[in-house]
Amino acid sequence: MxxxxxxxxxxxxxxxxxxxxxxxxxxxxxxxxxxxxxxxxxxxxxxxxxxxxxxxxxxxxxxxxxxxxxxxxxxxxxxxxxxxxxxxxxxxxxxxxxxxxxxxxxxxxxxxxxxxxxxxxxxxxxxxxxxxxxxxxxRRKLYKSSSMCPEYYVDKVYGHLIKNCSYSKRLEEIVTIIRLNYDSPADKEFTRDGYGSKIPVIIGDYSGNVKEKSNIVVKKMASTITEGEALNMLMENVKTTYTLVLRNVTELDWNARIERLVREIEILNVNAIGGSIRNSDNVWSLGCHQRVYRNYTVVFEEGYDESMHDCAFCDHMDGPFLIKTKTLKKIKFDSKLSPMGLYEDFFMRLNTESAVCADSLFDMDFPRRSKVTKEWESFGRKRNLYRLKFSFGLTINFGCDYGYPCQRKKGFVRSPCCIQELADLSYGFMDMCEKEGGSCQLNAGTILGAVKMYDVIPWEADADLNFRCQDFNKLKEGGLKLGSKGIRVGVERISVCSPSAHPAQLGARSKHWHADIWSRDWIEPYEVRAEHRNLTRIPFNGRLLNGMRNPGLFARNMYPEIFLHQQHASEGGVKKVYKFSKCPMKDNHDCIDNYYEDGNIQFHDPVA
Structure with missing residues (x-):
């Protein structure tokens, strides 16, 4: 030892x-x-x-x-x-x-x-x-396929061949295909080369053109039935171990290599596995994405970090996929979502690794991803998203023009819309102060946030502002004008401007937040304005607000180790240890313990 x-x-x-x-x-x-x-x-x-x-x-x-x-x-x-x-x-x-x-x-x-x-x-x-x-x-653990005989590599001419075995199963015994049909002509043959002609198929038909066959069951779909609802209806009729979800596939031939997908879903022990895709213009794509869901933002980046058996591990797949039927029936599709976000939401709830095997190829229309925010709104609101980003350049900003939640619970960071509201509250009062000729400045935790984040601290509990006590009456009157902006200003304590007296206090409220606004008989910006005519303005949530002449020095004197992170005293208590409290919900996207106790870049948009 x-x-x-x-x-x-x-x-x-x-x-x-x-x-x-x-x-x-x-x-x-x-x-x-x-x-x-x-x-x-x-x-x-x-x-x-x-x-x-x-x-x-x-x-x-x-x-x-x-x-x-x-x-x-x-x-x-x-x-x-x-x-x-x-x-x-x-x-x-x-x-x-x-x-x-x-x-x-x-x-x-x-x-x-x-x-x-x-x-x-x-x-x-x-x-x-x-x-x-x-x-x-x-090293990842590999398993033996119980349904397909193993492969072995021969050479560059013959590639991979299949060994004989006694336990191989026929595809029609273990796989059922489900797909939706929208506008295929009645005479179009879906399968090519006879491939997959015996596999049971369940079709949700919106066009009325598909005819039943010995292996094909057709479910007529009204135009009012959503894609998610239709897929859920089809999967309930599946009896086999695996289900092949043919998303937007135009035809099926031997290049799909469904046997290969069955073999690898068992060897790699993943819940879902897919293939590469080729669109109507013959453009090929792997369709494998990595996903990060953090701080009210979801980012999808096409690519892979790890592979095995010539299959890439993915968080999200663009193309058709083979999935364990019991898993599919457990997860299901969200029937309330529009096509924009339906599959993104499905794989987020699947929440396990999937894989894409490049040599399995499906002919399909590439997934359409609209640039219109409205089409993504049902997905965004379900996930309480502020932003959705794809690596190919599409960014959807959902904004805050809705009844967003603004819960301030221990162990969580605030949502961007919640932070925006607090920043707007601070800016609204400061802007009014400027217009009324008063002297105001950011204070306490608010100036600390400006110094270290250029913004509200993501776990903030309130706003802190100061004003020169001689301006008390004009600010009290000026605050009445902020009602149209959803800000209510009131008097919380009245006193006289004297160093020995209790300071006067105003308060400002928005829907979810409160700002403590304390009077001071001396406010640095007023003196600086008189002597130097150069107020220090500090970036704060995309705008410039008045701070003291040296904001960094003020913050450092008030809060030692200003760049280390510490929860608000109302949540974490007064302590010297820079360590976030444990989140009540493990691995939730807005858990405060997802973050390190130092650094501000981690609060920017995540990278997948």
Missing amino acids: DRMCGGMTLGVDVMDRMCGGMTLGVETSLYILICLGIGSMITLHFFFQYRNPYELRLTPTPQLAESLEKQETIDISSIKANVTNISNIRRQIFDLAVYLKKARLHARGSKTQRALKYASENMDAILRGFGTSFEAVT
Whole structure:
């Protein structure tokens, strides 16, 4: 155990600061490598997003804790080991390697990619001490197909051939096709080359042109039935293990290679698998997208991070897909959604990896993605979205002209529309103050947000403003003019302009927010205006508002460590620890613990 633990006793608090919450004992040299490679840079960026499910219960020695408190360099050779469960440490390291693999695959920024590359290399050195390797620990598990005989590669001429086996099933025994027909002529033959002619097919027919056959069941659809509702009706009649959803397919031939999809859905153990697509202009597309849903924004980026067996793993697929029937019937389609967002919503609720195999090809019309916000509105409102983005250039901004929720609950960030309302409240009063010839400035947490975010802090509880007390009456009267903007200004405390008296206080309210507006017998912008005629104006939610002459100095004096993030005292209490509280809903898109306790770029639009 001395060889495994390198003479160290490490605790949760210690390693959270030194090695990102990873508890381990290794030779001194390896310990230094992991602390340098995974330590201060990696774990603050990564570990709080991919939390280790195993609780660490190791206690630091007083010597080690004292050194860390003083931020001193630690002589680890003098630290004695006190590790009671080496198998648990091994499990934690193995799990951490898996999280590193996920982070490395999905990293976009060059700094993050480089740091994770070094961390993975250091982790590989540690794992070799356990008789394994980084790739061995993080390799995906493959399963044996129970329905299709295995493939084997021959050469460049013959490609892949199929081995003989005794357990292969016929497609018609395990697959049912469902599709919708809108305007096909009555004499059009859907299948080509006889491929798939025996597979059971259930068609939702809007045109009235499709005729039933021995393997084809036709369900007549009225024009009022939505696409999602029609698909749900069809799937209820499926009896086979798998369902092939032929989305917008114009014809089906042997290039679909449905046998291949069945084989890979079982080998890769995914819930859904699809193929590439070719449109009516013979343009080919893989149709594989990665998705990020964070902070009221959904981003789809076409491409892949990982592949296996010549299939790319995807969060969303554009083309037809084979899916486990029991999963399809459980998830279903949302019958209330329009075609814009119907499949995006389906795969979001599926919420598991899917795959696209490039050699399976379907002829279909590429999915139409409208540029009209109205057509996406039912999807956007369901997800409470502020913005929807696709990597090919389409961006849908839903705006705030609707009854958006503005819940201020512990453990969540506020919605962009909720933040916009608070910013509008602050701007409305400040603009009125300027027009009335008063002297006002941002204060407290509001100026802090302007300094660190150029905006409202995403977990803000109210707005804070100041005004010169001599302007009390004119601002009280001027506030009456803000009613048309949905802002109500009232007197909350009356006093005289005297350093010894309680300051006068105004209050401003909007639908969901309140602003505390305190009087001061001296307001810097007024003096600056008189002496220098150059007020400091600071960007705030896309506009410029008055701050003090040196906003950064004011914020730093009021809030030590101004760039680190800390929840409002009404939520997190008064504490010195910069750590977000645990979210009541695990992995929800608006959970505050999705974010790191430092940095503002993470609050910009996400990258898939």
